[in-house]
Amino acid sequence: xxxxxxxxxxxxxxxxxxxxxxxxxxxxxxxxxxxxxxxxxxxxxxxxxxxxxxxxxxxxxxxxxxxxxxxxxxxxxxxxxxxxxxxxxxxxxxxxxxxxxxxxxxxxxxxxxxxxxxxxxxxxxxxxxxxxxxxxxxxxxxxxxxxxxxxxxxxxxxxxxxxxxxxxxxxxxxxxxxxxxxxxxxxxxxxxxxxxxxxxxxxxxxxxxxxxxxxxxxxxxxxxxxxxxxxxxxxxxxxxxxxxxxxxxxxxxxxxxxxxxxxxxxxxxxxxxxx
Amino acid sequence: xxxxxxxxxxxxxxxxxxxxxxxxxxxxxxxxxxxxxxxxxxxxxxxxxxxxxxxxxxxxxxxxxxxxxxxxxxxxxxxxxxxxxxxxxxxxxxxxxxxxxxxxxxxxxxxxxxxxxxxxxxxxxxxxxxxxxxxxxxxxxxxxxxxxxxxxxxxxxxxxxxxxxxxxxxxxxxxxxxxxxxxxxxxxxxxxxxxxxxxxxxxxxxxxxxxxxxxxxxxxxxxxxxxxxxxxxxxxxxxxxxxxxxxxxxxxxxxxxxxxxxxxxxxxxxxxxxxxxxxxxxxxxxxxxxxxxxxxxxxxxxxxxxxxxxxxxxxxxxxxxxxxxxxxxxxxxxxxxxxxxxx
Numbered sequence: 001x002x003x004x005x006x007x008x009x010x011x012x013x014x015x016x017x018x019x020x021x022x023x024x025x026x027x028x029x030x031x032x033x034x035x036x037x038x039x040x041x042x043x044x045x046x047x048x049x050x051x052x053x054x055x056x057x058x059x060x061x062x063x064x065x066x067x068x069x070x071x072x073x074x075x076x077x078x079x080x081x082x083x084x085x086x087x088x089x090x091x092x093x094x095x096x097x098x099x100x101x102x103x104x105x106x107x108x109x110x111x112x113x114x115x116x117x118x119x120x121x122x123x124x125x126x127x128x129x130x131x132x133x134x135x136x137x138x139x140x141x142x143x144x145x146x147x148x149x150x151x152x153x154x155x156x157x158x159x160x161x162x163x164x165x166x167x168x169x170x171x172x173x174x175x176x177x178x179x180x181x182x183x184x185x186x187x188x189x190x191x192x193x194x195x196x197x198x199x200x201x202x203x204x205x206x207x208x209x210x211x212x213x214x215x216x217x218x219x220x221x222x223x224x225x226x227x228x229x230x231x232x233x234x235x236x237x238x239x240x241x242x243x244x245x246x247x248x249x250x251x252x253x254x255x256x257x258x259x260x261x262x263x264x265x266x267x268x269x270x271x272x273x274x275x
Numbered sequence: 276x277x278x279x280x281x282x283x284x285x286x287x288x289x290x291x292x293x294x295x296x297x298x299x300x301x302x303x304x305x306x307x308x309x310x311x312x313x314x315x316x317x318x319x320x321x322x323x324x325x326x327x328x329x330x331x332x333x334x335x336x337x338x339x340x341x342x343x344x345x346x347x348x349x350x351x352x353x354x355x356x357x358x359x360x361x362x363x364x365x366x367x368x369x370x371x372x373x374x375x376x377x378x379x380x381x382x383x384x385x386x387x388x389x390x391x392x393x394x395x396x397x398x399x400x401x402x403x404x405x406x407x408x409x410x411x412x413x414x415x416x417x418x419x420x421x422x423x424x425x426x427x428x429x430x431x432x433x434x435x436x437x438x439x440x441x442x443x444x445x446x447x448x449x450x451x452x453x454x455x456x457x458x459x460x461x462x463x464x465x466x467x468x469x470x471x472x473x474x475x476x477x478x479x480x481x482x483x484x485x486x487x488x489x490x491x492x493x494x495x496x497x498x499x500x501x502x503x504x505x506x507x508x509x510x511x512x513x514x515x516x517x518x519x520x521x522x523x524x525x526x527x528x529x530x531x532x533x534x535x536x537x538x539x540x541x542x543x544x545x546x547x548x549x550x551x552x553x554x555x556x557x558x559x560x561x562x563x564x565x566x567x568x569x570x571x572x573x574x575x576x577x578x579x580x581x582x583x584x585x586x587x588x589x590x591x592x593x594x595x596x597x598x599x600x601x602x603x604x605x606x607x608x609x610x611x612x613x614x615x616x617x618x
Contacts, residue, residue, distance in 0.1 A: 052515065054510075054511045054514045077517060078515065081515075083514075085511030085515070088508065088511070090507065090512075091507045091562050094507075102504075103516070105518065106516060151512075155515070
């Protein structure tokens with residue numbers, strides 16, 4: 001049994017008067033890549049943000065290595081946990097290297113110069129995300145894919161053992177999606193980083209994760225390995241689709257290679273019977 | 276932060292200081308009573324003192340220049356903070372209703388003290404020292420109203436902050452107007468001139484009243500300046516870095532309210548400096564707030580000293596309020612910014 005890195009108990013969260021989910025219990029295993037999947041609006045981003053204390057829960061507790069997060073200062077949490085948000089923004093004139101150096105904030109004692117340790121970590125973060133080549137450019141001059149890697153580098157510069165990623169591949173082309181996920185995989189393998197992310201692409205989720213959490217309408221439907229989740233009945237329940245699954249002969253992970261919506265089938269729509 | 280950025284900053288600041296000194300020199304030697312450089316220098320150095328020169332320099336011109344410089348500094352610094360915290364380049368202390376709140380409080384004070392406060396003289400030093408306090412309370416009341424409406428779900432909603440600010444600003448403006456209409460005729464005129472921003476009745480007591488506020492709060496802001504760089508990211512990223520966003524924003528905003536109130540209490544509401552100075556500063560030294568804040572303060576100083584010089588000379592011997600000069604210079608600049616930000 002792997003011990004849990006993050007655990008939520010009876011967690012209730014949402015925005016203003018809207019409660020997105022209530023009384024959720026989740027445990028994230030140490031050293032694993034856990035991906036939350038589910039249809040739009042199911043509460044997966046809200047869950048991630050609440051776990052990452054970006055959003056304050058309405059009720060319940062989140063434990064970071066069995067310690068109540070409310071009892072830890074936000075700066076101390078920032079040394080253990082970094083979150084890459086869905087729509088990060090920075091001034092366009094900011095230089096890449098400077099943005100990445102912001103990740104050192106929780107480790108810096110004074111506001112003056114970066115220590116040699118800071119610089120070393122920044123170099124490492126740029127190296128692992130392959131952003132060193134454009135370190136002197138301004139954010140405005142970067143493509144979407146480059147920008148996402150820079151943001152990832154900033155999160156890495158925080159030097160945490162937990163990384164939360166909110167849809168890190170959205171808006172990226174196929175090659176960049178894969179590149180970002182491979183960086184994540186490498187962090188997990190080489191640095192034992194515990195990773196929790198939200199992904200829309202269930203094939204990517206299956207390929208890169210140890211564990212999937214399937215959510216629907218504010219409930220956790222089921223938790224399990226990619227093989228257990230990429231399964232006809234589960235996908236039918238979660239996404240309301242009729243999926244066709246096979247095993248990728250190259251890497252052995254399950255792949256959904258085609259699907260139809262159940263709605264169209266029920267109605268006998270034009271796409272209903274071409275499977 | 277690179278070395279070239281730092282060099283550019285020091286060059287800019289030195290240049291600005293030279294310009295401020297130059298503007299100050301023009302201001303002190305020119306006026307209805309022209310003086311030569313030699314007269315000014317000998318008077319300042321107390322070499323063969325002359326009563327007329329003493330009066331003009333120490334009682335009229337010097338306090339006025341010092342106040343212009345301090346007000347410009349305060350508004351430039353506070354404007355940078357307000358723009359930084361709201362992440363909105365078109366925000367300005369005036370738009371946020373803080374000016375109007377502080378202004379209304381001081382109009383009330385004027386009404387209660389029957390204008391004694393604006394008449395120079397040492398007998399009413401207490402009421403002059405009270406002015407910034409009153410202004411701060413007014414600015415704070417405005418800020419609390421704005422905050423409580425803009426505060427949603429445990430965080431500060433920037434759009435609501437600006438919208439509420441505009442509403443509160445008109446509300447307090449109306450209140451000031453209403454109270455000033457209740458005043459006696461002479462008082463009303465004084466209050467109106469004061470409200471449009473003027474410093475020609477400057478004296479040393481005003482400086483004593485506002486100086487402590489600046490001496491305490493500007494360093495507080497400067498110490499927190501680096502945080503304004505982080506506050507330019509979007510909320511989730513800032514929180515993820517372990518920055519207590521709401522607390523830091525509150526410290527920065529409250530300090531700015533104090534600075535603005537001190538400025539408003541001596542000069543009335545001078546708008547547009549808080550808007551223009553940060554923009555000019557960013558053009559000069561880039562986006563790092565450690566550099567932008569002092570530069571913006573210096574730009575503010577320069578703008579107010581020059582504007583005040585224009586205010587006193589253009590229609591001499593009649594004076595126009597410096598706030599009006601600033602507005603005349605500021606409106607086209609504001610429109611320019613709007614057009615540019617659209618493009």
